[in-house]
Each structure stands twice: as structure tokens, then as C-alpha cells.
Amino acid sequence: MIANLSKVNNNWVYQSNKLIEASHSFSVLEQKLIRVLASMIKKDDIELKEYQFKATDLSEILGIHQKNIYKELDTVTDKLMARVVKRKNDTDKKFKKFHLIKIAEFENGILTLKIDEEVKEFYLELKQYTKYQLKNILRFKNSYSFRVYELLKQYEKIRFRELSIKDLRTILDIEENQYPKYANLKQKVINVAMKEINLNTDIFFDFKEIKVNRKVTSIKFAIKSKTVTKGNDEIAATEESLQENNDIKIVKEIIKENILDHEAKKIFKIANGDITKIKEKYKIVSQLNNVDNIVGAVLSALKEDWTSTQGNSRHGSFNDYEQRSYDFDKLEKKLLGWDKND
Template identity: 35%
Template sequence: MKINKKTENQLVRQSNKLLEAPLFKSTVQIKLFCKIIISISESPDEDVYWFSIKQLLDEINSNEKNYKALKEIAESMKKTEDINILLDDGEVLATLFPNIFIKKAGLIGFQVNNLLKPFIIELSNGNYTQFYFKNIARLKSSYSIRIYELLKQYEKIKSRKISLNELRYFLMIESDKYHQYGHFKSKVILVAQKEIEEKTDIYFEFEEIKQGKKVEKINFLIFKNNKNYENLPISEDIKKLDADKKSDLEGLAIFKTLVDEYKISKKIALKIVETVSEEKIIRNIEYTKQEYKSGNVSKNLTGYLVDAIKNDYANTVSLFEIDNKKKEDQVIKERKLEERREELRSKFSLEFGRSEKEKFLNSLSDAEKEELKNQILEEVQLDSMSVSLLKKKGLSSPIAGMWIIKKIPQFELRRDQYIKQKLTEAGF
């Protein structure tokens, strides 16, 4: 009986067809399945894959720390519906784990259906996705893990556009859960975005694609997360590169430039060309050369270049410019919003005033209106222009309006309440 050992820094490698199949919903189930995938990759001829329960619970960062909990999880995996993997010419329907064994010695074994193995060990033409188990080990949300897997699949393309319906399918979210997009965004996408950036080797931004006012698709923009990528050991990184892939990288002109001209070690150069775009490497080479000519680089040109590529020194100035532009745009945006707010405030104030004056005057008899007019004339008798306007337009004149407002109970309080309500309805 072979007991599978610690696999934190080993690769999870699976066919894209298997990756896209929604098999498990819980965080522990998904992590456990990834551990089984690793074991199949290492020992494809085994019938049952055995694990130490204690070590397994520790490695998958499970809150459950006892055998009974893992037994329940394993049973739930066995009860999971059969595999349904869509292929170009049909689909595979099969039981994932015919049997699951638990021994008193603290071991758990998964008998794997042989139909699953070709999706793990017979991989070619790049139609597969791989990542270090370490990247998902600390993720707490099952949605974060699944989104991470889906984005790793498209990492080289740098973006992935997925409809909301597809995303819900991949994540196994019931139709009555997070029905409102706002809830789906806050509970699924934003949680995954934060977790993935904090704990994995990639991060993402996203764009909402709308049809009318409704969000229909999400365009995920995928970036290499250098701060966490650095935590992966170079030796393991290079060791797990396919032999042909490593050969291809070493054949690149940019790799030879880094090694031959700038004396960067092959291990570091391999890591650079595999994880950094050629455009970024070249611009930082040019930047480093310019800095060296200007006397801003010490004798360690090689070390400076590696740091420049890692931190993208060449793009620092433009990033500051972008940041300043964003701040300027924000100030302009806020100023325009304030101007619009004031325009609406004036509009709503006039609107309320006209309505209230009209209601007040309609409540008066003709005799009361005449008496009010005479009261106002008496108040403004020293202002000949006001008297003239009042006599000409009566109580509809602007002069009369000022005095009418004084007669309306709690006019200012109710006006302010009206303006506040209308501004809220307008989105302010």
C-alpha cells in the first residue's frame, strides 16, 4: 500500500474537459479531489490511492480536524452524481469513486474509476491546465478555487469572457441563490478577487458586459501575481516544466540575451521568460541600459536588471502618470457631480415652491386673496417697481411669491425634505 506524501509544492494537472466539469461544491471536496489528481499523476497504475487522514486535513487547511468529519466528506463525494464530462464527440458518464475505504490506522483510500485517468495522465497538445496545489491550499471559498482554476486555464490568453449562466454552472450555484447580480458580485466575484490576489500566483480585474441595463457576461482580465509567485521555489518550478516546454524556452532569443549578454543564471532566466511578457523584459532591458549609461546603476548590472524586470521599473513613471490622471479625472468627475447636484437642487426647490404656492392660493377665497394682495402692497409701498409689478400681475408676480411663502406652514422644512427625497431618487 503506497501512502501519498505531502504535495503542497506539486502540480495539479488535468484535462480542460475535466477542469470544466462541475463535480464538487465544497472547498474541502475540491481540494481533496486535487490531491487525488496529483496522486494519479504520480502513480497512474494504482487502483486505490491512500492518504493519511491527519496529514490530509492539515494540508487542505480544513477546519474539521477529526476522522469522522473526513469520513462524512468522503461519503458525500461518493454520493456525488456520476461524472459528466463533455467531449467534442459526446460525453463520459461514469461513477467517480466506486469505493472509498477508511482504516482504523488513520488512512483513507479512494478507488478511482479508470475512465477518469485519461483526463489526468494522457495529456497533450497543451489541452490541459496545471497549477501548484499551494495556490489553492489556503483558499477558503469554493468559488475562489473554481474561479482560480477557470482563470489559470486562460492565463496565457490573459482574459476569459464567461456568461453569468456559464459561471453559475461552473460554480454549481443553485438558481435561487444570489439571484440578484449585486449579491452575486459581492458574495462570489469580489470575495474570489480578494482571496485569489492575496493567496495565489495570479490576480484578476473584471469588466461587466451589459445587454441593455442587465449584466450578461463577465470579462476576466488575468495577471501574473509576482508577489506570490516569488514564494514558489525556483527549483520546483523548473523541475515541473515539461521537457519540451523547457527546451522551447531555452531556445528563445530573449532567454539567450538574458543568459549570454546579461549573465543571468539559467534558472532565473527560465523563470523570467516563462512568467513575464517579452515586451516587459525588453522595455526593462532598455531602461536598465539607459540607467547604466547615466551612472545610476552600480557594478551589479545583472541584479539590477532582474529587479527591474520583476518590479517593472520602466513602467514606473507611466504608472505615476496614470495614477495622477485618474486623480484628476476623479476631481473633474466629482466637480461635475456637484454642479449637477446644485442644478437639481435649484430645480426641485422651484418645483416645490410653485406647487405649494398654487395649493395655498387655491385654498383662499377671492376676498382672502384680495386682502393678502393689499397686505403685500402695504409692505412694499415704498418700492414703486414692486408696487407696479404687484398691481400688474397680482399674486402671481415674483414679489408676491416671497410673501406667500411666509404664509405657508413649515415651508422651508418641507421643501428641504422634498429636495432630499428627489435627489435620492436621482441617484445622489
């Protein structure tokens, strides 16, 4: 039976979290096609089926010109059938590799696809899974956006997800010699994904870099669901959002380090909107030695009303006392409310 794709945007994609966290790298077109196929599977299905699609329908959904559809589908199905999905555990020296597609056939303008039985655990009788509507990913133009979206969607209810740079590279199948510097990885992968996800999907995200000895070793993502409001509520929410954005912008202009929007918002709130006070406390914190967590320190300075005399000497008693007694990571978590999620 030929699939009706007239309302495919509203289809739900159900995937095992094991698949979401597996290592693989597909092109944009491959990822769209495999997810269109996955969206045909119903949550209560007990077996995998063959699905048939009109090439003209796929042309519109996948953004392929109709005169090129045969050639493009021939190429993309070749690649899909050759791709490998890897589940690895380097600690225990284990790995398992899969192909996702078992059958790809094109005849009389109809493409027939079937997912391989070996990966049915990723799509059928799911216990730990993530779901989203197909429309969220169909506008992506960058291949990494698909994977980052699913990784964050998986943790949407938790609102935060921390991934080491090593794990992120493994999941996204990015070799060490590809974007070898973190700055390149951030620019080409994380920032591009953030722009596409925040613009096109049902979630927003921001991120914070976690450093060890000044080297970025992991990323903490802050995830927020988009909500729909109506009428006066929508107007009020928009006005509030605009004001919040302005407050955040002001704080980020003062604090030069990379901070998250919600951190800037908290700093503004604790300072009661006093810009002079924020500048003063940031200046004090900037004079301290070896403070990796600037946000935690600024929040503490505001909360406890540190004075300039306490922070002026880089080798004074306060500086020494601060290093012994303050865990700025814990203080930040407490002040931001993160300790409730840990």
C-alpha cells in the same frame, strides 16, 4: 504504499479542460481532498491507482484538528462519493454525469482513495489540460475560488477570458434562485474569489462587466501571471508597481463607472498623467447619450482631444455623429491592444 505528503505543496495537479469546464459543486474540504488525490497522479501515468494517506498527514494539509479527523474524513468521503460531475450541452440536449471517487476506505489511521475509471479521461493521457501546483489552492476558504482559479489558469497564457453569466452559473453549479441578482453573484462569488486568488495564488485577475441594454450579461476577466524578481530588480519593480497603483487609484476616483486596473492605467498613459485632462474628457463623455462603453469613449476623447463644445449638447450634431460613427468596443480593444488577442 502510503503517500509521502511532506512536500505535497509542490505537487502538480494535471486536469483535463473538460473537467475544469464541467458543472459541479463541492465543499472546500472536498475540493482540497480531491486535488490532493489528483496531485498524486503523474503526467505520464497510464492507469489510475489506489493511493493511501496517513490521517495525521491529511489533518495538517486539510486543516482538520486531529481529534476530529476520523469523523471529518468519514463525512467528506461520503459526500465525495455521492457528488456528480455533469457535462451538459443544452443546445443539443445532451448530458453526461460522473462520480469522481470509486473507493474510499479508512483503517488503522490510513485513508485509501481511488478515482473512478469512468473519469480517467480527466486525468490520464491528457491532450488539452491545465496544470498548477497544489499550494496555490490549499489556502482557499471559499468553494468558488477553486473553480474560478482553474477557469482563469486555463487561459493564463491568453491573458483574457470572457464568460457569460449563464455559463458561469452552469460551471459553478449555481442555480438561478441562488444569488438571483447579478449584484449578489458579484459580491458572494466573483469578488470573494478575486480576493483569495489574488492573495494566495500565482496569478492576479481583474474583471470587466459586459452589458447589453444595461444588463450585465457576461464577464471579461483580465489575467496576469505573478513574476518573481530579485535584488535591485525587485526594488525597482516594487517602486514602479506602487506608482502604477497610485495612478490607477487616481483614475478610478475620477471615473465612477466600474473599470479594470489596466484600463485605468491606459487612460492615465494616454493622458500623459494629466489629471485635469482626464476629468475634462470624462465630463464630455458623461454628457453623451447611450454610451455603454465609457472606457472606449474616454480613450477616444483623449486620443482625439474632444472639446467641450463637441459634447455639450445632448442632441447636437456631434452627439448624433458619435452614435453613427463610433464603435467604442472596437476602439477600446484597439487602444488597449485587445484586438491582437481576438
